[in-house]
Amino acid sequence: MSGFDANLVHAVPILGERPLGTTLENASDTERMLLDFLLQYRVGGQFIYRDQLRSNLLLKIDSLEVDLRHVGLYNEDLAHAIQDRPGDTLPLFEAAASKAAKKILFPISTDVRQDDAEKEGPEVQIMIKSGMNMLQFRDLTADTFTKLVRIPGIVISTSTLQSRATKLHLKCRACGSIKIMHAPPGLGGVGGGFDRGLPRVCDAPTPDGQKKDCPMDPYMIIHPKCTFVDHQTMKLQEAPDMVPVGELPKHMLLSVDRNLTNKVIPGTRVVATGIFSTFSPKGKAGKGAGPALRSSYLRVCHLELSTGESVSSASLLGGQRWTAAEEEEFAEMARYRDEKGGIFERFSRSVAPSIFGNEDIKKAVTCLLMGGSKKMLPDGMRLRGDINVLLLGDPGTAKSQLLKFVEKVAPISVYTSGKGSSAAGLTAVVQRDPVSREFYLEGGAMVIADGGVVCIDEFDKMRDEDRVAIHEAMEQQTISIAKAGITTVLNSRTSVLAAANPVWGRYNDEKSPGENIDFQTTILSRFDMIFIVRDEHNEARDRTIARHVIDLQMNRRNEEEVIGEIDIDKMKRYITYCKAKCAPRLSPEAAAQLSDHFVVIRKQVQSVERDNNERSSIPITVRQLEAIIRISESIAKIALQTSVQTHHVDEAIRLFKISTMDAVSVGSVEGLSRGQIHEEMTAIEKELRKRLPVGWTTSYQSLVKEFVNNQNYSAHALERTLFVMEKSEVIKFQGQRKVVCRIGV
Numbered sequence: 001m002s003g004f005d006a007n008l009v010h011a012v013p014i015l016g017e018r019p020l021g022t023t024l025e026n027a028s029d030t031e032r033m034l035l036d037f038l039l040q041y042r043v044g045g046q047f048i049y050r051d052q053l054r055s056n057l058l059l060k061i062d063s064l065e066v067d068l069r070h071v072g073l074y075n076e077d078l079a080h081a082i083q084d085r086p087g088d089t090l091p092l093f094e095a096a097a098s099k100a101a102k103k104i105l106f107p108i109s110t111d112v113r114q115d116d117a118e119k120e121g122p123e124v125q126i127m128i129k130s131g132m133n134m135l136q137f138r139d140l141t142a143d144t145f146t147k148l149v150r151i152p153g154i155v156i157s158t159s160t161l162q163s164r165a166t167k168l169h170l171k172c173r174a175c176g177s178i179k180i181m182h183a184p185p186g187l188g189g190v191g192g193g194f195d196r197g198l199p200r201v202c203d204a205p206t207p208d209g210q211k212k213d214c215p216m217d218p219y220m221i222i223h224p225k226c227t228f229v230d231h232q233t234m235k236l237q238e239a240p241d242m243v244p245v246g247e248l249p250k251h252m253l254l255s256v257d258r259n260l261t262n263k264v265i266p267g268t269r270v271v272a273t274g275i276f277s278t279f280s281p282k283g284k285a286g287k288g289a290g291p292a293l294r295s296s297y298l299r300v301c302h303l304e305l306s307t308g309e310s311v312s313s314a315s316l317l318g319g320q321r322w323t324a325a326e327e328e329e330f331a332e333m334a335r336y337r338d339e340k341g342g343i344f345e346r347f348s349r350s351v352a353p354s355i356f357g358n359e360d361i362k363k364a365v366t367c368l369l370m371g372g373s374k375k376m377l378p379d380g381m382r383l384r385g386d387i388n389v390l391l392l393g394d395p396g397t398a399k400s401q402l403l404k405f406v407e408k409v410a411p412i413s414v415y416t417s418g419k420g421s422s423a424a425g426l427t428a429v430v431q432r433d434p435v436s437r438e439f440y441l442e443g444g445a446m447v448i449a450d451g452g453v454v455c456i457d458e459f460d461k462m463r464d465e466d467r468v469a470i471h472e473a474m475e476q477q478t479i480s481i482a483k484a485g486i487t488t489v490l491n492s493r494t495s496v497l498a499a500a501n502p503v504w505g506r507y508n509d510e511k512s513p514g515e516n517i518d519f520q521t522t523i524l525s526r527f528d529m530i531f532i533v534r535d536e537h538n539e540a541r542d543r544t545i546a547r548h549v550i551d552l553q554m555n556r557r558n559e560e561e562v563i564g565e566i567d568i569d570k571m572k573r574y575i576t577y578c579k580a581k582c583a584p585r586l587s588p589e590a591a592a593q594l595s596d597h598f599v600v601i602r603k604q605v606q607s608v609e610r611d612n613n614e615r616s617s618i619p620i621t622v623r624q625l626e627a628i629i630r631i632s633e634s635i636a637k638i639a640l641q642t643s644v645q646t647h648h649v650d651e652a653i654r655l656f657k658i659s660t661m662d663a664v665s666v667g668s669v670e671g672l673s674r675g676q677i678h679e680e681m682t683a684i685e686k687e688l689r690k691r692l693p694v695g696w697t698t699s700y701q702s703l704v705k706e707f708v709n710n711q712n713y714s715a716h717a718l719e720r721t722l723f724v725m726e727k728s729e730v731i732k733f734q735g736q737r738k739v740v741c742r743i744g745v
Contacts, residue, residue: 027092030081034096037074038064039103053097053124054104063125063259064097065302068132082128086148086275090126090301097124125258127302130273137238137250140276140296150273151252151298153236155264157442159433162231164257169225170198174214177204232261235442236272236298240414253297260303266443266490267450269412274300322577330577333566334640344638344651347574350566352405355398356548357541360658364389364529365402367655368453368495369410369575370637372630373583384477386495387630388526390459392517393533394506399499403455406497409568411576412452414445418462418500421445423469426454427479428490439484446473446492459500460518467523470496474526475623498527507534517618525619528627529659584636586629587643594632597653598625601661618660627660628652680717685725697734697741 038049053064072079081089101124132150140149170179179199198221202214234254243249254272256263264270278294322330336343344366351362367387374385391399407415416426426444433440445454459467473479473492480489502516517524524530566574586594605620629644631652636644684707692698703722707713722740725731730744 027088030078030089031092031096031099033075033078034093035099037071037078038097038100041070041074050100050104053100057101057104057122061259062101062122063127065127065129066093068128068130083130083132083148085146086128086301087146087277090128090275093126094124097126098122100124125260127260128273129302129304132273134271136242137252140252144276145278145296147276148273148301149276149298150271151236152242152269152271153238153252154448155234155268155270156237156251156266156448157235157431157440158264158266159233159440160438161261163228164231165226165228167227168198169222170219171222172202172204172214172218173220174218175202175204175212177202179204179219229258230261231255231257234264236270239269253295254300255297256300256303260300263303266441267448269305271304272298272300273302273304274298326573326577330574331640333574334638342639344635346565347571347638350571351409352398352402354552355401355405356545358398358402358533360655361391361402361531361533364531364655364659365406365497366638367529367631367634368497369406370578370634371495372633372637373585374493382477383626384475384493385630385633386477386493387528387627387634388474388496389498390524390527390530391497391499391533392502392507392530394535395501397533397535399533400457403457403497403499406453407455409571409575410453411572412449413455414449414452415455415457416445418456418458418460418466421456421462421466423466426466427469427473427492428481430481430483430486439486441481441486441488441490443490446470446479446494447490449494450491451493453495453497456496456498459498460502464520467519471522471526474523496527507532521619525621525623527660528624528630529655530618531659532662578637578640582637582640582642584633584642584644586632587645589646590632590644590649593646593649594625594628597628597649604661620660624656624660628656631655677714677717677720680713681721681724684713684718684721688721688725689730692731692740692742694742694745697739700733700738700740703740 038053039047041047041049048070049064049066056062056064068079068082071082078089082093101122105122128148130148130150132148134150134152135144137151137153140151164183166183168181168183170181171177172179181198198217198219200216202212202218204212204214206212232255234256236252236254238250240249254274275298276296277299278296280294334343336346338346340346340349344363348359348363348366351365355362368389371387372385375383377383391402393399403415407413424444426446428444428447429442430439431442432438456462473494474496477491477493478489479492481487500519503518504516507516601620601624628649629652632644632648635648635651636642641648687707688703703718704715707718708715722731726733728744730742732741732743733739734741
């Protein structure tokens with residue numbers, strides 16, 4: 001009765017048990033049920049988790065992946081407890097797993113508590129694999145705090161590995177008493193752990209009950225006796241296709257520890273399952289933010305690649321697994337053949353079916369999506385297998401629509417516009433961590449799209465210094481960084497699909513390719529195929545296109561024609577399968593054919609340069625020979641063939657001739673070769689310099705009348721002569737190009 005006299009409040013449960021995990025007794029009941037689940041849950045005659053835990057312990061892996069659906073089948077209350085109160089339930093789950101591990105390792109011992117005292121067992125990390133619906137970043141509200149959530153995104157930066165203390169061994173400087181502190185789970189040093197600091201007063205008891213005279217802040221940390229775990233923070237960005245128009249992509253801080261660290265690199269697409277938690281960022285309190293205002297982060301319990309594989313069991317490249325039915329379906333697709341051709345032609349017809357024509361460009365895009373075979377030479381040199389394509393041409397030829405389709409169909413892709421992209425945004429940027437104040441790298445578009453395709457629209461609108469930044473990424477497929485004390489090399493194994501307009505907005509047939517294409521030779525040589533897309537005036541073709549567009553607008557096209565023979569999801573899976581399973585190599589016959597053809601191409605370019613008396617603006621170098629090899633390999637790869645045959649090389653050479661070689665030889669106008677035009681230009685320039693002294697002006701029409709009508713020079717030669725002299729600052733145009741003024745020598 002003394003307890004009642006002391007004015008203490010007592011409570012007796014009269015309405016049955018409270019929900020799981022609300023009291024200490026129920027916490028122990030929860031742990032016991034979780035232990036029973038691990039040891040007794042079975043499907044058929046197989047104990048899934050007990051066997052998995054045993055095999056993991058034998059391999060020295062102290063982690064266990066648990067499917068939440070199995071927990072729900074075993075006990076629905078347990079599954080709800082893990083979903084709604086993961087912060088309380090997961091530590092109990094890990095304690096139960098550690099007890100199960102001790103039972104497996106020391107089966108002779110009967111009493112678990114006695115075993116706890118005698119033998120030190122492994123601490124097992126539980127990874128919760130959930131089949132819940134994925135939430136987008138914008139769906140994470142205050143209602144989801146402390147709940148288990150599952151969000152997809154792209155990892156854009158990872159911190160260096162850190163050690164987070166889970167148990168501190170403290171010793172008093174004055175009296176030498178020992179104190180052990182255990183850290184609650186959280187973001188080490190930021191949103192949990194020991195960020196409140198050490199105890200200010202020594203609270204060790206004395207035999208006679210007297211108060212100790214230890215000074216303030218007496219404790220020091222004995223580091224060798226403390227316990228640490230690996231810890232890493234990552235930055236997750238929502239996928240570009242999930243961002244609403246006009247909004248910035250959201251970011252989320254991830255905290256991973258123990259066996260989940262160092263599993264992903266920047267650019268990896270993952271689905272993270274974890275506890276949506278909050279922490280108080282350092283330095284924010286008192287700077288306009290209230291003390292109760294906290295930042296959110298995700299305490300990760302499980303990471304899986306966007307292909308569905310967990311990062312613990314899948315490699316970063318080609319980690320997807322296929323069922324036997326899928327493999328059989330893909331093999332049947334590869335064997336496909338009809339009167340229009342094989343799988344290569346069928347696949348290219350399915351690329352952007354709503355765009356009329358452009359069959360060869362669609363075949364080039366098919367080759368780009370497949371890619372060639374990467375090679376590692378004995379001396380360590382790498383040869384890229386990715387194919388780069390440049391579409392250069394008039395506006396209104398559906399270049400951007402083609403880029404948008406490639407972004408949808410490629411398994412990994414990033415779409416960017418040249419005007420809105422900087423060198424740092426394309427490659428990598430050095431950021432400073434607001435918490436640790438350390439510099440770290442944040443990958444740009446080329447790093448995020450590692451293993452996929454980068455679509456760069458408005459390539460000609462980029463500044464030259466930004467365009468130079470992707471030189472190394474396009475050929476060596478790496479990005480070298482030396483900034484702020486960080487010297488490193490990032491992977492950017494991507495294909496580049498670029499679309500650009502000529503200098504004057506439209507392709508001018510009266511100008512040479514060099515005048516139309518305002519790109520440096522260094523960037524052009526890195527493109528495997530360069531297509532010049534012209535908007536030609538042809539009445540029959542215009543009628544067909546108009547009918548096609550109107551039928552699309554009025555939904556009168558056949559569904560098969562608009563959707564394509566292969567749907568987008570199947571195309572995406574087939575591309576991933578081909579890239580993972582097939583790496584063709586050249587056969588001896590194909591190699592001999594390629595070497596002979598390369599010599600012929602070089603001779604053609606030499607003759608064109610001799611006729612024009614100028615170097616070709618589009619260079620044909622050894623890179624172009626490698627380009628034809630890559631195109632041949634991609635055509636063989638789409639048919640799942642292990643060697644490149646001569647018919648693959650024939651198609652690759654045809655594509656190369658139609659694209660790059662056609663761009664090289666463009667320029668003969670009005671029935672004259674470019675050599676003849678050059679002779680006329682020399683004569684016109686000599687005559688103009690003689691007739692027009694410095695400072696004098698004449699009308700453009702009088703020049704046309706004199707040279708074209710009276711002396712029978714071609715109008716194209718006169719136009720080009722004036723263009724060259726204007727560039728050389730010998731003349732300038734005035735009065736809306738009606739007056740020509742001589743300004744220089």
